[in-house]
Amino acid sequence: MSTEENIAKTIDGKTIAANIRTGIKEDVDKLVASGKRAPGIVVILVGDRQDSHTYVRNKKKTATEMGFVSIDCILPGNTSQEEVIEIVRKYNQMPEIDGILVQLPLPSHINEETVLNEIDITKDVDGFHPINIGKLAMRGRVPLFEPCTPKGCIELLLQSGVTIEGKNAVVLGRSNIVGLPVAMLLMNRNATVTICHSKTANLKEVVAQADILVAAIGVAKFVKKDWVKKGAVVIDVGMNTDENNKLCGDVDFNEVKHVASQITPVPGGVGPMTIAMLLKNTLISAMRRQGVEKL
Amino acid sequence: MSTEENIAKTIDGKTIAANIRTGIKEDVDKLVASGKRAPGIVVILVGDRQDSHTYVRNKKKTATEMGFVSIDCILPGNTSQEEVIEIVRKYNQMPEIDGILVQLPLPSHINEETVLNEIDITKDVDGFHPINIGKLAMRGRVPLFEPCTPKGCIELLLQSGVTIEGKNAVVLGRSNIVGLPVAMLLMNRNATVTICHSKTANLKEVVAQADILVAAIGVAKFVKKDWVKKGAVVIDVGMNTDENNKLCGDVDFNEVKHVASQITPVPGGVGPMTIAMLLKNTLISAMRRQGVEKL
Numbered sequence: 290m291s292t293e294e295n296i297a298k299t300i301d302g303k304t305i306a307a308n309i310r311t312g313i314k315e316d317v318d319k320l321v322a323s324g325k326r327a328p329g330i331v332v333i334l335v336g337d338r339q340d341s342h343t344y345v346r347n348k349k350k351t352a353t354e355m356g357f358v359s360i361d362c363i364l365p366g367n368t369s370q371e372e373v374i375e376i377v378r379k380y381n382q383m384p385e386i387d388g389i390l391v392q393l394p395l396p397s398h399i400n401e402e403t404v405l406n407e408i409d410i411t412k413d414v415d416g417f418h419p420i421n422i423g424k425l426a427m428r429g430r431v432p433l434f435e436p437c438t439p440k441g442c443i444e445l446l447l448q449s450g451v452t453i454e455g456k457n458a459v460v461l462g463r464s465n466i467v468g469l470p471v472a473m474l475l476m477n478r479n480a481t482v483t484i485c486h487s488k489t490a491n492l493k494e495v496v497a498q499a500d501i502l503v504a505a506i507g508v509a510k511f512v513k514k515d516w517v518k519k520g521a522v523v524i525d526v527g528m529n530t531d532e533n534n535k536l537c538g539d540v541d542f543n544e545v546k547h548v549a550s551q552i553t554p555v556p557g558g559v560g561p562m563t564i565a566m567l568l569k570n571t572l573i574s575a576m577r578r579q580g581v582e583k584l
Numbered sequence: 585m586s587t588e589e590n591i592a593k594t595i596d597g598k599t600i601a602a603n604i605r606t607g608i609k610e611d612v613d614k615l616v617a618s619g620k621r622a623p624g625i626v627v628i629l630v631g632d633r634q635d636s637h638t639y640v641r642n643k644k645k646t647a648t649e650m651g652f653v654s655i656d657c658i659l660p661g662n663t664s665q666e667e668v669i670e671i672v673r674k675y676n677q678m679p680e681i682d683g684i685l686v687q688l689p690l691p692s693h694i695n696e697e698t699v700l701n702e703i704d705i706t707k708d709v710d711g712f713h714p715i716n717i718g719k720l721a722m723r724g725r726v727p728l729f730e731p732c733t734p735k736g737c738i739e740l741l742l743q744s745g746v747t748i749e750g751k752n753a754v755v756l757g758r759s760n761i762v763g764l765p766v767a768m769l770l771m772n773r774n775a776t777v778t779i780c781h782s783k784t785a786n787l788k789e790v791v792a793q794a795d796i797l798v799a800a801i802g803v804a805k806f807v808k809k810d811w812v813k814k815g816a817v818v819i820d821v822g823m824n825t826d827e828n829n830k831l832c833g834d835v836d837f838n839e840v841k842h843v844a845s846q847i848t849p850v851p852g853g854v855g856p857m858t859i860a861m862l863l864k865n866t867l868i869s870a871m872r873r874q875g876v877e878k879l
């Protein structure tokens with residue numbers, strides 16, 4: 290059918306995310322024009338990890354551009370768990386806040402689960418509360434929010450014209466924030482899903498079954514050309530640095546593009562989708578909390 | 585390696601469950617001897633489905649034999665949702681009740697999700713609350729209770745000396761009560777898990793990858809000999825009736841026993857494990873609620 294010359298279509302997450310942001314901005318304008326509040330989001334960041342600060346700054350900039358009210362709550366690294374919880378509770382009570390995001394990872398003296406469980410589930414725009422994950426996994430239940438990066442992966446597939454139903458989807462990774470929820474979303478859309486992890490014995494063989502491959506393991510250029518089935522669609526969630534200290538994914542893009550039919554680049558693939566989906570979730574929350582069904 | 589003469593070892597769920605029940609009875613005796621209450625369970629049954637009544641009768645009989653306090657709350661089919669919820673709330677409040685079980689399916693005028701969500705999660709011995717399912721699915725989270733039939737499947741594997749870690753496990757079915765939670769339990773034990781369902785395109789090929797196959801679809805003798813990999817371990821959750829109106833599983837036992845290394849029969853495989861695991865969960869709850877860590 291195809292020759293070795295074939296090169297996969299690059300899934301342009303940057304442009305897709307930009308279009309989604311435009312749509313969000315329009316919706317926020319309509320919301321405000323109808324006399325309602327703009328969506329409000331607070332990001333709680335504890336400590337001074339550089340990557341977290343960069344990410345939070347980006348979130349704020351984008352949220353503000355979209356017309357959101359965006360609050361950053363930057364706390365010193367030695368803030369106690371009790372103080373963080375108190376702050377979460379304060380924002381739970383604030384009617385003008387629709388989304389609360391606790392930037393992970395938290396410093397090691399703070400229990401992540403305890404803090405995340407404090408977030409009012411109607412404001413859990415990250416979708417990480419066990420109730421949300423439970424509903425995501427269960428038939429006939431609808432979570433209030435779908436986790437952002439996984440939702441971004443699905444959006445990329447849909448906007449690239451990929452049929453999910455009936456396909457073999459292989460997910461590399463089973464983390465709470467990416468691997469597991471993306472597997473559940475693919476299952477909900479009727480893919481046959483296989484979840485792999487560090488204890489998978491025959492990874493190469495399993496990956497070879499994939500019509501849709503989602504890589505979320507955090508190992509630079511791990512997935513090689515000869516692992517991937519010809520024509521597979523490859524979504525690369527990884528954000529790693531390569532030998533030249535350049536950002537790269539979990540997939541060896543330059544190799545795998547010769548066998549895949551479509552593939553996301555890193556950067557410019559899944560990355561830009563995460564913030565777009567976070568803002569979309571916050572918009573959904575703002576509408577819901579103000580009784581607006583449609584704009 | 586092996587010749588056509590090889591016949592799979594039958595996994596004797598009846599005996600395994602009986603041994604578990606003996607252990608539970610001993611633990612209940614110890615609990616009571618230490619001055620604590622025996623575990624208390626209530627089963628709420630609405631309507632007059634014959635299979636449900638038989639099942640509830642069995643539960644009560646077994647629970648009573650184990651020394652549990654067992655209450656049946658049998659309600660007419662026209663009981664309103666509000667009344668059922670009020671009854672659930674009543675048992676939520678009763679300190680001597682450790683487990684509340686609402687027999688499914690409920691009559692169609694009652695919303696299953698709404699009723700199940702009312703059960704105090706510390707008494708949700710069926711493990712069906714979304715918080716429990718969420719925690720089951722998430723890394724580093726521990727559900728209060730693991731759903732009974734799935735827990736029974738794992739117990740059968742463990743007691744049959746089957747290594748789960750690193751194996752390819754294929755689960756047929758993704759229901760909230762069997763398929764999905766059994767897949768999560770297998771993943772938690774480090775199997776590479778594939779979840780299949782009615783939209784799976786190439787079921788036969790997927791099943792052929794399985795070192796461990798769990799069938800929970802509800803179609804009599806669906807899985808055939810030529811689907812199953814030689815040496816696979818087969819757990820058959822199905823409870824169906826065959827052409828002669830005899831109870832049978834989702835697997836064609838008489839065929840598949842010639843290729844599998846171990847296989848559960850129907851009846852006498854998974855079936856007896858469910859009530860045993862329910863009573864185990866209720867015992868765990870009774871200990872937890874009375875501050876008993878070890879017996």
Ligand SMILES: NC(=O)C1=CN([C@@H]2O[C@H](COP(=O)(O)OP(=O)(O)OC[C@H]3O[C@@H](n4cnc5c(N)ncnc54)[C@H](OP(=O)(O)O)[C@@H]3O)[C@@H](O)[C@H]2O)C=CC1
Binds near residue numbers: 467487506508526559
């Ligand atoms: N684009 C974006 O917006 C986002 C990108 N990311 C990126 O995605 C990647 C994954 O992130 P995250 O899910 O948080 O990572 P985690 O470290 O939490 O999880 C990694 C998962 O991959 C599995 N794994 C690790 N090594 C291997 C291996 N050699 N073979 C098979 N499986 C393996 C682990 O298995 P086990 O469970 O057995 O340990 C684990 O399930 C990272 O590069 C991260 O930076 C993350 C979030 C958002």
Ligand SMILES: NC(=O)C1=CN([C@@H]2O[C@H](COP(=O)(O)OP(=O)(O)OC[C@H]3O[C@@H](n4cnc5c(N)ncnc54)[C@H](OP(=O)(O)O)[C@@H]3O)[C@@H](O)[C@H]2O)C=CC1
Binds near residue numbers: 756781782783824
């Ligand atoms: N031993 C015990 O104690 C128990 C036994 N059971 C038995 O287990 C079986 C399953 O029960 P339950 O999970 O409640 O059933 P459900 O009907 O809720 O779920 C059946 C699942 O199987 C899938 N399925 C149905 N037909 C096919 C097919 N032809 N090919 C592939 N997948 C298919 C469905 O897919 P989709 O999601 O796409 O519809 C669905 O996910 C039944 O026989 C039941 O009696 C159940 C509970 C306890």
